[in-house]
Each structure stands twice: as structure tokens, then as C-alpha cells.
Amino acid sequence: xxxxxxxxxxxxxxxxxxxxxxxxxxxxxxxxxxxxxxxxxxxxxxxxxxxxxxxxxxxxxxxxxxxxxxxxxxxxxxxxxxxxxxxxxxxxxxxxxxxxxxxxxxxxxxxxxxxxxxxxxxxxxxxxxxxxxxxxxxxxxxxxxxxxxxxxxxxxxxxxxxxxxxxxxxxxxxxxxxxxxxxxxxxxxxxxxxxxxxxxxxxxxxxxxxxxxxxxxxxxxxxxxxxxxxxxxxxxxxxxxxxxxxxxxxxxxxxxxxxxxxxxxxxxxxxxxxxxxxxxxxxxxxxxxxxxxxxxxxxxxxxxxxxxxxxxxxxxxxxxxxxxx
Amino acid sequence: xxxxxxxxxxxxxxxxxxxxxxxxxxxxxxxxxxxxxxxxxxxxxxxxxxxxxxxxxxxxxxxxxxxxxxxxxxxxxxxxxxxxxxxxxxxxxxxxxxxxxxxxxxxxxxxxxxxxxxxxxxxxxxxxxxxxxxxxxxxxxxxxxxxxxxxxxxxxxxxxxxxxxxxxxxxxxxxxxxxxxxxxxxxxxxxxxxxxxxxxxxxxxxxxxxxxxxxxxxxxxxxxxxxxxxxxxxxxxxxxxxxxxxxxxxxxxxxxxxxxxxxxxxxxxxxxxxxxxxxxxxxxxxxxxxxxxxxxxxxxxxxxxxxxxxxxxxxxxxxxxxxxxxxxxxxxxxxxxxx
Numbered sequence: 001x002x003x004x005x006x007x008x009x010x011x012x013x014x015x016x017x018x019x020x021x022x023x024x025x026x027x028x029x030x031x032x033x034x035x036x037x038x039x040x041x042x043x044x045x046x047x048x049x050x051x052x053x054x055x056x057x058x059x060x061x062x063x064x065x066x067x068x069x070x071x072x073x074x075x076x077x078x079x080x081x082x083x084x085x086x087x088x089x090x091x092x093x094x095x096x097x098x099x100x101x102x103x104x105x106x107x108x109x110x111x112x113x114x115x116x117x118x119x120x121x122x123x124x125x126x127x128x129x130x131x132x133x134x135x136x137x138x139x140x141x142x143x144x145x146x147x148x149x150x151x152x153x154x155x156x157x158x159x160x161x162x163x164x165x166x167x168x169x170x171x172x173x174x175x176x177x178x179x180x181x182x183x184x185x186x187x188x189x190x191x192x193x194x195x196x197x198x199x200x201x202x203x204x205x206x207x208x209x210x211x212x213x214x215x216x217x218x219x220x221x222x223x224x225x226x227x228x229x230x231x232x233x234x235x236x237x238x239x240x241x242x243x244x245x246x247x248x249x250x251x252x253x254x255x256x257x258x259x260x261x262x263x264x265x266x267x268x269x270x271x272x273x274x275x276x277x278x279x280x281x282x283x284x285x286x287x288x289x290x291x292x293x294x295x296x297x298x299x300x301x302x303x304x305x306x307x308x309x310x311x312x313x314x315x316x317x318x319x320x321x322x323x324x325x
Numbered sequence: 326x327x328x329x330x331x332x333x334x335x336x337x338x339x340x341x342x343x344x345x346x347x348x349x350x351x352x353x354x355x356x357x358x359x360x361x362x363x364x365x366x367x368x369x370x371x372x373x374x375x376x377x378x379x380x381x382x383x384x385x386x387x388x389x390x391x392x393x394x395x396x397x398x399x400x401x402x403x404x405x406x407x408x409x410x411x412x413x414x415x416x417x418x419x420x421x422x423x424x425x426x427x428x429x430x431x432x433x434x435x436x437x438x439x440x441x442x443x444x445x446x447x448x449x450x451x452x453x454x455x456x457x458x459x460x461x462x463x464x465x466x467x468x469x470x471x472x473x474x475x476x477x478x479x480x481x482x483x484x485x486x487x488x489x490x491x492x493x494x495x496x497x498x499x500x501x502x503x504x505x506x507x508x509x510x511x512x513x514x515x516x517x518x519x520x521x522x523x524x525x526x527x528x529x530x531x532x533x534x535x536x537x538x539x540x541x542x543x544x545x546x547x548x549x550x551x552x553x554x555x556x557x558x559x560x561x562x563x564x565x566x567x568x569x570x571x572x573x574x575x576x577x578x579x580x581x582x583x584x585x586x587x588x589x590x591x592x593x594x595x596x597x598x599x600x601x602x603x604x605x606x607x608x609x610x611x612x613x614x615x616x617x618x619x620x621x622x623x624x625x626x627x628x629x630x631x632x633x634x635x636x637x638x639x640x641x642x643x644x645x646x647x648x649x650x651x652x653x654x655x656x657x658x659x660x661x662x663x664x
Contacts, residue, residue, distance in 0.1 A: 052514035053485075159602045189367035189541065194585040194598035201595075216514065219589045223596065260519040262544025264586050266571045274523060275516045278484040 006076075007178055007210045008041040008064070013073035015056075015063045019283055031283045033059040035234040036073075038309075041178070046204070046211040048221045048242075050257075051231035054279055057214045060231070061180045064212070065097055066090065077178070095125045098171035102183035104163035108155040114141065114166055115151040121174045136173060143206075144169040145199060161192035168199065172207060180212045185220060197224060218261050222246055227315075230254050233282055233290035236309060240316040250318045253291045289321070297322060327397045328355040329502055329535055330379070335392035335405070337374055337383065337559075339606060348387065348606050349374050349559045356535055358502065361526075363538040363546040363567070366556035367603050372539045375556075376505050379404060379537075380422055381412045396420070398502050418448040421496040425508035427488035431480040437464075438476040441495050448499050463494040466531075468524060486517035493525065500532050507539045522548050543586060547571060555579050558604055558615035565641035575643035577620045614646070622647055 016030040034056040041047040049057040063070045066082065075082040077093070085093065101107040108117060118137035122128045128136060138148050144165040155163055164184065171179055181200070185193045197220065204211060215221050221228055222242060229239040230253065238251040249255045256273040275294045280286055286293050292302040301321050309319040337349035349371040356362045364372045377383050379394055381404060394404040398419050402411065416422075421444075424430045432440060441463070442456045451459065457476075464472035467490040480488060489509060496504055506525065510518035526549060529536050538549055546553050546567060553570050555563040555578065563576040574580045584597040601619040609615055610628070617627040626646050635648035 052516060161602060189603060190543075190582060190585055191367060191599040192602065194588070194596040195600075198596050198598060218515070219586070223589045256516060260515040262518075262522075262542065262548045264544050264547060264571075264583075266547060266568055272519065272523075274519050278486050278517065279514075 005042050006040040007043050007078060008212075009074070009076040010040070010060075010064065011038050011074040011076070012036050013038070013060065013063060013075065014071045015059050015068055016071045029283055032234050032285065033282065034063060034070075037229075037231070037234075037236045039229055039236065039239060041210055041212060042226075044204075044208055044210055045226040046213055046224050048213040048215060048225035048228045049231055050215060050218060050221050050228060052216060052257075052279055054233075054282060055231040056234040056282075057216075057231050058182050059234075061099070061182050061212060061214050065094065065099055065180065067099075092125075095121070095127070095174045096176050097178045097180065098174065098176040099180045099182060100164075100167050100171050100184045102186050104160055104167050104187070105155075107167055108163060108170075110155055113152050113154055114146075117155075117166065118151075118170055118173055121170060125174055127174060140169045140173045141166075143172075143203065145195075159192075161188055161195060164188060164196055165199065168196075168203070172203060172209075175207070176209070178210045178212065180214065182214045183216070184213070186215065186217060193220070200224070218258060230257065233280065233285055235290055236317075236319065237291065238316075238318045238320075239309075240318075244313075244316045248316075250312060250316065250323060251291075251320050252295050252297045252322075256296075289319075326357075327395075327401070329358045329360070329397055330354070330356040330537075331393075331395040331397070332375070332379070333393050333395070335375065335378060335394065336390040337371070337378060337387055338390040339386055340388050341386055346606055347390070347559070347609065349378075352392070352554075352556075352561055354554060354561075354564075356503065356537060359529070359533050359535055360552065361529065361536045361538065361550045363540065363550035363553040364556055365540055365543055365546050365553055367541055369558070369603055369605065370556040371559035372541075372556050373507055374559075376422070376507050376537065376539050379505065380416060380420065381407065381409075396503075414448075417444045417496075417501070418499045419501050420503045420505060421499070421501045422505040422507065423489070423492045423496050423509050425511050427485065427492050427512070428480065430492060431488060433480050435479075436476065437478055437480070437483075437491055441476070441491065441498065444495060444498055459498065460494075463498050464491070466528065467491070467494045467497075468520070469494075485513055486520065489513060489517075489521055490524070493521070493528070497528055497532060497534065501534060503535045503537060504529065505537045505539070508541070509538075510545065511540070511542070518545075525549065543571075543582065555582075558609060559606070560615060560644065561642075562616065562645070563641075563643045565638075569638065569641050573638075573641075575637045575641065575648065576645050577622050577647070578616050579643075581619075581621075614644075 013034055014036055015034040016032050018027040019029045021028045051057045059068060062068045064075050115137050118140060119133040122133040141151060146165055185196050213224055225242045227241050228245045230237045232253050238254045249258055256275045259273045277294050280293060288304050289302045289307050292298045307319045307321045309317055311317050312323050332352055332354040335352040338347050352375055366372045378389055389405050392405060396402045396404055441460050445456050461472045464475055469475050469490055510521050550567050553567050554561045557578050563579045574583055581599040588594050588597045599619055613628040613630060614632050617623045632644050632646045634642050634644045637643050637648055
């Protein structure tokens with residue numbers, strides 16, 4: 001039964017980028033951007049991937065859509081393995097999976113009017129005639145809080161928040177099942193950010209969407225998500241429901257990450273776990289647990305053996321030797 | 326005692342042959358010695374321009390229209406009205422600045438040693454050996470583990486956090502009286518941000534340096550500053566101690582900003598959001614309050630008369646008409662007790 005509920009299942013996904021060097025451009029090594037991660041996304045939920053820059057969260061999102069062809073693993077979308085599908089038929093499937101990017105300034109073609117931008121996906125996927133597409137564009141633009149009069153404007157005439165609204169309209173116009181939001185609100189100002197988040201929540205309910213929300217902003221993730229996966233150096237460190245993760249973070253990395261968010265309540269003076277050092281070079285990751293070099297709780301075993309990803313309690317997975325029997 | 330930095334009625338205009346409009350208007354800021362002062366605002370609020378004006382680094386098209394920027398160190402200088410030669414003596418020695426993007430602020434063609442010691446070479450008269458030693462000590466102080474190695478490195482060999490540490494070392498090496506930090510941690514990850522803020526706090530206490538922190542992140546302000554000015558559309562709308570701003574915000578914009586962040590923690594609620602968009606300078610109203618179009622409390626008066634700065638409490642200023650009108654003011658205080 002469980003299989004039916006899952007819109008998306010990612011199994012042992014790997015994406016290794018070769019490092020080429022020398023005169024002959026031989027492969028000298030690999031950057032393991034995503035290294036063996038698995039998770040499932042249920043229908044109608046918001047699943048978030050968090051982590052610092054370079055942890056592989058965006059690569060995961062792109063690998064799911066095959067914008068980066070995965071090295072290994074399976075991506076099951078409603079039961080079909082996306083990686084087995086030929087390029088042409090995959091293109092047809094892609095309308096069910098849309099991606100919204102961080103920077104609304106570079107993701108919209110400056111030479112197209114909003115109307116053209118919105119009609120383009122419908123016409124490419126041959127989902128509507130030109131007339132129908134025009135009608136749909138007009139409907140969609142009102143759904144995202146802009147007006148029909150703005151259909152003939154060009155992207156540069158809009159502010160950042162409005163452009164992000166257009167990107168959202170463009171992604172949703174083909175009626176997708178799954179939307180991957182890659183840092184979709186990170187470039188926006190605080191007062192605009194909350195407008196867009198409200199819009200995303202409203203549209204999710206209206207269109208029965210499933211979101212994969214990729215972000216480094218832990219406050220936003222807390223507000224939006226049902227479940228959260230924490231990534232570090234291409235690996236999943238912890239995965240739990242939002243409440244469990246924020247109230248009872250198990251992995252030392254998650255604990256440090258949560259304590260590093262600057263508090264906005266003057267009364268709340270929290271114990272800080274300040275991590276030493278930087279994220280290691282992903283082309284030369286440490287042996288054993290990827291976090292062991294910065295971990296305040298590291299012991300000998302962490303350097304020798306990679307911890308397994310275990311379900312510590314219901315719906316709460318963690319990869320850390322502290323929790324292995 | 327005179328404050329270390331005293332900005333009075335600073336206005337900055339955008340001026341070309343065709344256009345002339347006001348961007349920053351009537352900014353008043355006083356920073357005492359050793360004080361940690363924050364300016365918070367959204368993009369386009371004029372917070373960075375204010376800091377660039379202090380450093381005399383405004384782009385050609387932007388001109389200081391009015392006001393003074395008084396710096397009181399050994400002598401008193403007006404930075405709004407100073408020769409280039411004089412200013413060169415101030416930069417790096419009395420006031421220094423760190424920027425958001427450490428990769429663009431460091432020159433990729435020179436080693437860290439060259440860039441770090443350049444400031445000393447210009448302002449002080451040490452021998453080469455002494456300078457090198459001061460440089461290494463400074464790198465140690467900013468928490469760099471292998472200072473001798475890093476001195477020989479080029480910027481691209483360092484990580485983002487390390488580069489920002491080098492920037493801080495460069496900024497503090499001449500022991501300036503004031504450090505301006507323009508979004509110093511925005512480009513960094515949260516765990517690195519925590520390290521850098523910690524370091525800045527520690528070093529400013531050690532060297533008795535005042536900090537002017539420019540950021541869009543209220544969390545960073547609470548973490549580092551004592552006083553804060555909230556800027557919106559080129560004006561300071563509220564100014565007080567950090568505690569007062571966070572606990573009893575007076576201006577509708579500050580309130581809105583705080584509510585939208587605070588409701589983030591609350592999943593069941595719809596997020597509070599300020600309607601509308603941040604105006605661009607050509608949309609600023611000639612008359613009236615610049616926030617009026619987005620303000621839930623806006624009255625007729627707000628659209629045709631610019632609000633004055635009111636003292637709402639001791640040491641707490643807010644630029645809003647609400648504070649005059651008795652009825653409204655009471656309503657707000659009852660609202661405060663309810664929450």
C-alpha cells in the first residue's frame with residue numbers, strides 16, 4: 001500500500017562529477033556531489049532538503065529531473081523508473097515535474113512578454129491550442145496574484161517578487177504533480193518572501209501539488225515542510241518529520257545547524273554549538289562519516305566506518321554511530 | 326563626550342544630466358566609541374549607500390546633497406566634505422570596511438601576504454620583518470590555523486569563510502576606531518556565519534573597535550548590536566536600542582517586518598506579510614510617508630505630509646504620524662498588552 005502513496009521514490013541515487021585535468025583531459029577523480037541517498041516523497045506533502053552550500057541538495061533536485069544525468073540509482077515517479085525511460089518519452093513525462101529556480105531575473109526570457117512566457121510550456125507540450133493557451137494564461141496569472149493587464153508586460157517591468165510569481169505561474173500552468181523549488185524564495189526580501197510562501201501554500205492546496213523544497217533557510221523550511229532531509233557532503237544525515245527534526249534533532253550536524261540560526265527573540269538566549277572549520281573539499285571527503293572532522297562528538301569509530309542510515313524512531317532516520325546499537 | 330561618528334541630516338541624490346532624484350534622506354546616526362550599531366533594511370533601503378557615503382566611496386552619479394558626517398578621532402573631520410588625500414588617511418586606519426562578497430573584495434592576482442600588509446605599508450612605518458609578524462599574529466587572531474601557509478596563498482585557494490576571516494584581519498590590522506561591515510555574512514552558510522559573528526564580537530571587544538553592521542537580517546542584528554536603525558526607502562523610520570526595537574517596535578514597518586519573521590515558526594498560521602512591493606526611488610512620494618502605500622494604519626495625512634520623527638519613549642525614535650494622534654496611540658498600546 002505504501003508504494004501507492006509515494007509520488008516519488010529516490011533509491012540509492014548517486015551523481016559523481018568527473019574532475020578532468022592534464023593535457024589529455026583524463027579523469028583524475030570524482031566529486032561525489034550526491035552519494036547514495038534514498039528518500040520517498042508522499043502525495044501532497046512538502047519534502048524539504050536542507051544543508052549548506054555544496055552539500056548536494058540542488059544536484060539532487062536536478063538529478064531527479066535528469067538535468068544532471070544520475071550516475072547510479074533509481075528515481076521512481078508514480079512507480080516508473082525515470083532513469084529507464086528514453087529521452088523522448090521522458091520529455092513527455094517532464095510536464096508532470098516542474099522546477100522553479102532561485103533567481104527570477106535569469107530564469108525568465110527578457111524578450112518574451114508574460115503572456116508568451118506562460119503560453120510557451122502549454123504549446124511545447126501540445127496541451128492546448130493557441131486560443132486555449134491564451135485563456136489559460138489569463139486564468140493562471142490571476143491565480144498567482146497578478147492582473148490580466150500585466151500579460152503584455154516584459155519581465156524587466158516587474159519586481160523580484162512579481163517575477164517569482166510569474167515563474168510559479170509558468171511552472172503550474174501545465175498542471176504538474178510534482179514541483180521542485182530550488183531556493184525559490186532565497187533571493188527575495190523578508191516582506192516579499194512571506195507573500196510568496198503564502199502563495200505557494202495556497203496553490204499547493206488548490207492544485208494538489210507535491211513540493212520538494214530545496215533551501216538553506218531553516219526558518220522557512222520549518223514553516224513550509226511536512227518532512228525534512230538534512231544533507232551534508234552529498235549524503236543524507238538525518239530525515240524526519242518537521243516537528244521531530246526541530247524539536248529533537250539527533251545528528252550532531254543537525255544540532256549545530258539549528259543552533260547556528262540567529263535567534264529573533266531577545267529573551268531566547270540559546271546554547272550555541274559553534275562548529276570548527278569549513279565543509280571539507282567534496283573531491284577529497286574524509287573517510288568514515290563525512291562529518292567526523294567537524295563533529296564535537298566524534299570518536300575513533302567515526303573515522304573508520306561509515307555510519308548506516310537507520311530508523312531510530314518512527315519516521316526519524318539518522319546516520320550516526322551514536323545511535324547505532 | 327563627542328560621539329565617534331556623527332551623521333547629521335545626510336541626504337544622497339542620484340544625479341545625471343537628465344534625472345535628479347532623492348535616494349537617501351535625512352539620515353541621523355550617532356555612534357559612540359566601542360559601540361555596536363546596526364542598520365537594518367531591505368534591498369534598496371539605502372543602508373549600503375549610507376555606509377559608502379561614510380567611506381567616500383559613492384559612485385559618480387550619486388552625490389551627497391546635504392548633511393555632515395563627522396568623525397571624531399584625534400581630530401574632528403567632516404567626511405562629507407573632505408579632500409581625497411585626507412580621506413586616504415582615514416580609510417583603513419581610522420575606518421575600515423568589510424564587504425559581502427569576499428571573493429570580489431580580494432584581488433585574485435596577489436597573495437594574502439601582499440594584500441594584508443599593504444594597509445600597514447601605507448599607514449605605518451614598520452620594517453618588513455615587523456610587518457610580517459603583525460600579519461601572522463592578525464591571521465592567528467582571526468582563527469586561521471596555518472597562518473604562515475595562508476600568507477603565501479592566493480584568494481582562490483581559501484574557502485568562503487577563510488576569505489572573510491582574511492578580510493576581517495585586513496580591516497583590523499591598523500586597529501581602526503570604526504569597522505563598517507556591509508552584510509559580512511550574507512554569502513556564508515549558517516554554521517560559518519555563526520563563527521564569523523562570534524569572531525567579530527570578540528575582536529571588537531579586544532581592540533575597542535566600534536562596529537557599524539549593515540544587514541537585512543534582524544537575527545544578525547540581535548546577535549551583534551546594541552543599537553539599531555531601521556531603514557525603509559532611503560529613510561530611517563525607527564531608531565532605538567535593540568531590546569526596544571524587538572520588544573516594543575513602534576513603527577508599522579518594523580512591526581510588519583518582525584511579525585513576518587516571527588510567524589515563520591508557527592506552522593498553522595498563515596504567514597504575516599506586508600502587502601505590496603518595496604518602492605524604487607522614482608516611485609518615492611514627494612509628499613507624505615514613503616511607507617504609506619503599504620501601511621495597514623495609513624491615514625489621509627500620511628499621503629500628503631511627511632511624518633516627523635517622534636520620541637515615543639526615552640531613547641526611542643519613530644517616524645510615523647500615529648504617534649501624535651492620541652486615539653491611535655492608545656489603541657496601539659492596548660494591542661501591545663493583549664499580545
